Every structure is written in C-alpha cells, then in structure tokens.
Amino acid sequence: MNTVTLSETTLTIEPQGLDKMWSFTKRLEIPLAHVRGATWDPGANHGSKGLRGPGLGLPGKWSGTYTQGGDKHFWNVSNAPDTVVIELVDEHFTRLYLTAPDPRQLVDHINAAVDS
DSSP, X not given: OEEEEEOSSEEEEXXXXXXXXXXXXXXXXXXXXXXXXXXXXXXXXXXXXOEEEEEEEETTEXXXXXXXXXXXXXXXXXXXXGEEEEEXXXXXXXXXXXXXXXXXXXXXXXXXXXXX
C-alpha cells in the first residue's frame, strides 16, 4: 500500500510497511509540472512488467523498479483491482503503478491538481 499526498507543487508517494524494503524506496517526490495525469487500471498487472531490479516480483505483488523498452517504471501493487497508473515526463520513472485504497478518488485528485 502507498500513502499519496498532493501539495500545490508536489506529488509525494510513500510506500508503507514492508513495501519500503521490497521496493527499495522510502519516498518519491514528483513536481506536479512533471505529472501528465493518472488513470485507474485494474488490468495493468496482467501484462509484462519488464526486467525487475531492484525489487520484489511475486504473483499478486510487484514492488520496485521495472524496466521495459528502455523506460523505467515504479511498481508498488498488492491488489490488482486498486491499481492507479500515473504518467510522468522528465523524471527517472515514466510511470508509477500504485495500489490505493480508493483508486478512483485518487485519480480524480491527481488529475484535478495537474489541470489547475
């Protein structure tokens, strides 16, 4: 699970519990100017994730950095139906795949912050 916080200028993602260790990530801070938008995608985990490293990859649990087609993606997904995908530009990661307790509300908040 992740804690996602929005300020006027920053999107902050903090993996919770053991996810910090498995993802090798304590916190991601992304300027809102680098966030293109977010979508709720319950089927995101069904496709290939690419090469893992570092991180954890088990059936139903993906956490860490995955590289596919030259792009790096951050995954911290524990429950597929609650997956939020955040598109980024000019960042280390091109996409963030996250589990969120209320994915539709999170997507709406991120997109509203990006549009303002």
